[in-house]
Amino acid sequence: xxxxxxxxxxxxxxxxxxxxxxxxxxxxxxxxxxxxxxxxxxxxxxxxxxxxxxxxxxxxxxxxxxxxxxxxxxxxxxxxxxxxxxxxxxxxxxxxxxxxxxxxxxxxxxxxxxxxxxxxxxxxxxxxxxxxxxxxxxxxxxxxxxxxxxxxxxxxxxxxxxxxxxxxxxxxxxxxxxxxxxxxxxxxxxxxxxxxxxxxxxxxxxxxxxxxxxxxxxxxxxxxxxxxxxxxxxxxxxxxxxxxxxxxxxxxxxxxxxxxxxxxxxxxxxxxxxxxxxxxxxxxxxxxxxxxxxxxxxxxxxxxxxxxxxxxxxxxxxxxxxxxxxxxxxxxxxxxxxxxxxxxxxxxxxxxxxxxxxxxxxxxxxxxxxxxxxxxxxxxxxxxxxxxxxxxxxxxxxxxxxxxxxxxxxxxxxxxxxxxxxxxxxxxxxxxxxxxxxxxxxxxxxxxxxxxxxxxxxxxxxxxxxxxxxxxx
Amino acid sequence: xxxxxxxxxxxxxxxxxxxxxxxxxxxxxxxxxxxxxxxxxxxxxxxxxxxxxxxxxxxxxxxxxxxxxxxxxx
Numbered sequence: 293x294x295x296x297x298x299x300x301x302x303x304x305x306x307x308x309x310x311x312x313x314x315x316x317x318x319x320x321x322x323x324x325x326x327x328x329x330x331x332x333x334x335x336x337x338x339x340x341x342x343x344x345x346x347x348x349x350x351x352x353x354x355x356x357x358x359x360x361x362x363x364x365x366x367x368x369x370x371x372x373x374x375x376x377x378x379x380x381x382x383x384x385x386x387x388x389x390x391x392x393x394x395x396x397x398x399x400x401x402x403x404x405x406x407x408x409x410x411x412x413x414x415x416x417x418x419x420x421x422x423x424x425x426x427x428x429x430x431x432x433x434x435x436x437x438x439x440x441x442x443x444x445x446x447x448x449x450x451x452x453x454x455x456x457x458x459x460x461x462x463x464x465x466x467x468x469x470x471x472x473x474x475x476x477x478x479x480x481x482x483x484x485x486x487x488x489x490x491x492x493x494x495x496x497x498x499x500x501x502x503x504x505x506x507x508x509x510x511x512x513x514x515x516x517x518x519x520x521x522x523x524x525x526x527x528x529x530x531x532x533x534x535x536x537x538x539x540x541x542x543x544x545x546x547x548x549x550x551x552x553x554x555x556x557x558x559x560x561x562x563x564x565x566x567x568x569x570x571x572x573x574x575x576x577x578x579x580x581x582x583x584x585x586x587x588x589x590x591x592x593x594x595x596x597x598x599x600x601x602x603x604x605x606x607x608x609x610x611x612x613x614x615x616x617x618x619x620x621x622x623x624x625x626x627x628x629x630x631x632x633x634x635x636x637x638x639x640x641x642x643x644x645x646x647x648x649x650x651x652x653x654x655x656x657x658x659x660x661x662x663x664x665x666x667x668x669x670x671x672x673x674x675x676x677x678x679x680x681x682x683x684x685x686x687x688x689x690x691x692x693x694x695x696x697x698x699x700x701x702x703x704x705x706x707x708x709x710x711x712x713x714x715x716x717x718x719x720x721x722x723x724x725x726x727x728x729x730x731x732x733x734x735x736x737x738x739x740x741x742x743x744x745x746x747x748x749x750x751x752x753x754x755x756x757x758x759x760x761x762x763x764x765x
Numbered sequence: 766x767x768x769x770x771x772x773x774x775x776x777x778x779x780x781x782x783x784x785x786x787x788x789x790x791x792x793x794x795x796x797x798x799x800x801x802x803x804x805x806x807x808x809x810x811x812x813x814x815x816x817x818x819x820x821x822x823x824x825x826x827x828x829x830x831x832x833x834x835x836x837x838x839x
Contacts, residue, residue, distance in 0.1 A: 363806050363808055363809040364793065364808060366808075366809055366812050366813065366816075367787060367792075367793065367808070367812045370812070370813070370816045371784075371787050371812050371815055371816050371819070373816075374815070374816040374817075374818075374819030374820055374823075375780065375783075375784050375819055377819070377820065377823045378776075378780045378819055378822055378823045378826060380823075381823055381826050381827065381830065382777075382826075385830065385832050389832070500804075501803065501804055501805060502803055502804025502805075503804070504804075505801070505804050505805060505806055506804060509798065509806075513798065514796070516798035516806040516808075516809075517793075517794070517795070517796050517797055517798040517806060517807070517808055518793040518795060518796075518808055519795060519796075527788045527793060530787075530788060530793070531788050534784065534787075534788075561826075561827040561830070562827065564823055564827070565820065565823050565824045565827060568819065568820035568823050569820055571816075572816055572817065572820065579809075
């Protein structure tokens with residue numbers, strides 16, 4: 293296998309170096325560095341959005357989620373993604389119209405401007421920081437676990453994590469967002485190819501889709517229906533997950549940035565449709581891998597299942613591709629998230645452009661280091677931590693949608709309510725307060741309450757005369 | 766233009782309707798895996814169709830969204 297890892301690894305590294313150098317310009321402006329010149333076409337747009345969205349969370353997390361919770365996992369992610377691409381169409385139109393004629397400096401900067409209140413930007417940045425960093429950390433950890441299984445005893449897990457963070461930093465520093473988008477294109481295709489090769493091998497183990505479900509059903513019938521053997525996938529959990537995933541393009545800055553930097557409205561629309569098709573294609577083989585795990589490794593822990601299904605049970609070349617595919621999946625998502633945090637920080641800074649860029653790059657470095665430490669200390673199911681990340685940032689959804697869509701002068705109350713909602717959600721995660729009230733999940737209650745506050749704020753807001761957007765200073 | 770507005774609204778209502786439908790016992794009857802289609806459990810094949818329909822609706826949305834006509838590109 294080592295031979296194949298070197299072969300695929302060198303090809304992959306070569307493509308990354310090529311993408312960085314192709315994106316590198318000596319005297320590039322900060323706009324070119326942070327926003328890729330806002331000129332991304334359809335193919336790159338689809339692949340970068342998909343690569344940022346489908347990470348180790350999909351590659352490793354979803355097979356594990358299917359293995360443990362059964363077929364309802366499809367509703368959790370694929371139906372939610374289908375609804376998300378429809379929302380992307382609607383929200384993408386509005387946000388692109390909103391930023392037309394001004395320099396987009398991240399959601400924090402935009403939302404501060406919409407409310408004419410800096411606190412709005414700070415609250416959004418706080419939520420992005422608090423919920424993206426652990427998510428980045430667990431993805432780095434996922435790669436480290438996998439590498440440790442592939443090369444036992446060669447490096448400690450933290451050594452792999454440090455290496456990944458280092459590659460991410462060097463790479464984004466050289467090429468900026470454009471390099472990240474180019475690498476996403478490579479990684480998106482690689483992810484799709486590898487997940488299908490492994491998925492197909494797992495399906496072949498059963499001899500077809502029908503026999504697969506027949507065998508799994510005979511062993512554990514609960515896997516074939518909701519709420520699944522652990523009782524997790526209840527309608528309430530799935531509805532709250534749908535809302536959290538719907539809010540991804542609105543509240544996760546790496547996605548909002550990608551909507552804005554698309555070349556035109558038309559390419560953004562087609563990107564939404566293609567992304568929906570890509571989602572179905574990527575999630576489908578994770579069912580086969582999950583059912584394979586349920587058949588052979590139902591009693592195993594997460595790490596053993598990953599190591600067996602993706603490495604030991606596969607031919608050497610496929611196992612090597614899985615390693616490279618996983619690194620690609622993790623790297624594309626983590627650098628998109630870390631870079632987006634840097635971009636959000638930039639939107640909040642004022643002063644000389646050179647000084648802002650220097651502080652932004654220092655910020656990206658600091659975020660990476662914090663994510664590295666999280667990768668060593670966090671331990672959770674990939675999918676559930678990702679869901680917490682989506683829900684945590686999703687709390688900001690009503691504030692952002694109101695700020696961008698409302699043509700009225702609205703009360704800043706939603707900013708304080710969103711901050712309050714964030715603190716309440718954090719308190720529940722820390723175990724200080726319960727996460728269920730009158731039989732209802734706290735995250736669902738927060739989404740509904742903040743949505744109502746946003747609606748009331750809009751209805752009671754003063755109508756204002758529309759003025760043409762002012763060029764950003 | 767008015768027609769496009771109507772079609773877009775129909776798309777929005779259909780998308781919301783599909784999402785709501787997904788969380789009813791019609792798609793996720795608790796603990797029931799039948800009737801299967803080609804061996805695929807009930808909730809999986811029904812929700813798979815819903816996912817495809819949502820993507821199709823998104824495509825139709827790109828054709829009928831009222832704001833896209835004469836849209837000045839960025």
